Amino acid sequence: MNTKNTTTAPATPRRTALKPVPQPWNLRLVTARQLVTDMTIEKLTAARDAVVQLKAEGFVVFGAQIDSVRPTVQVEAGRLTTRAIDEERACYYKWLTRDGQQERHGQFNLDGVRVVWVERL
Numbered sequence: 532m533n534t535k536n537t538t539t540a541p542a543t544p545r546r547t548a549l550k551p552v553p554q555p556w557n558l559r560l561v562t563a564r565q566l567v568t569d570m571t572i573e574k575l576t577a578a579r580d581a582v583v584q585l586k587a588e589g590f591v592v593f594g595a596q597i598d599s600v601r602p603t604v605q606v607e608a609g610r611l612t613t614r615a616i617d618e619e620r621a622c623y624y625k626w627l628t629r630d631g632q633q634e635r636h637g638q639f640n641l642d643g644v645r646v647v648w649v650e651r652l
Contacts, residue, residue: 571597581644582652590646601645608637608648615639621646 540617574597581604582592590612594605606612615621621639633652638645 574602577642577644578604581641582647584641585646601643603645603647604641606646606648608650612637612648612650 534623565651578595578597581602582595585592585604585606588611591609592604593607596603596605598610612621616623616637621637623635623637626634627635635650636647637650640646
């Protein structure tokens, strides 16, 4: 009888390359960047939709701003802005005098977009 020990040593486990674990700060950075990008796209889309609607109503649009709060579209003052004031869809929010010239600034909301104009009196 052969009394030789035939047990073998356990096999060494194979090492596999570990995938890097995303760090929490990196996830927050990516999420924040994506959120800002998505919000900017939403604001640009809202501003575009407002410009199209204002043009269809007969307003002359000559500017747009996308800021941290909401988009703002600038229109030319005229009979349509006067009618919006008369119908109480709009209001004046600033009166001032520059170089002897009086101005008043009006605004109204159009689906989350601020529409503004300046009247020189």
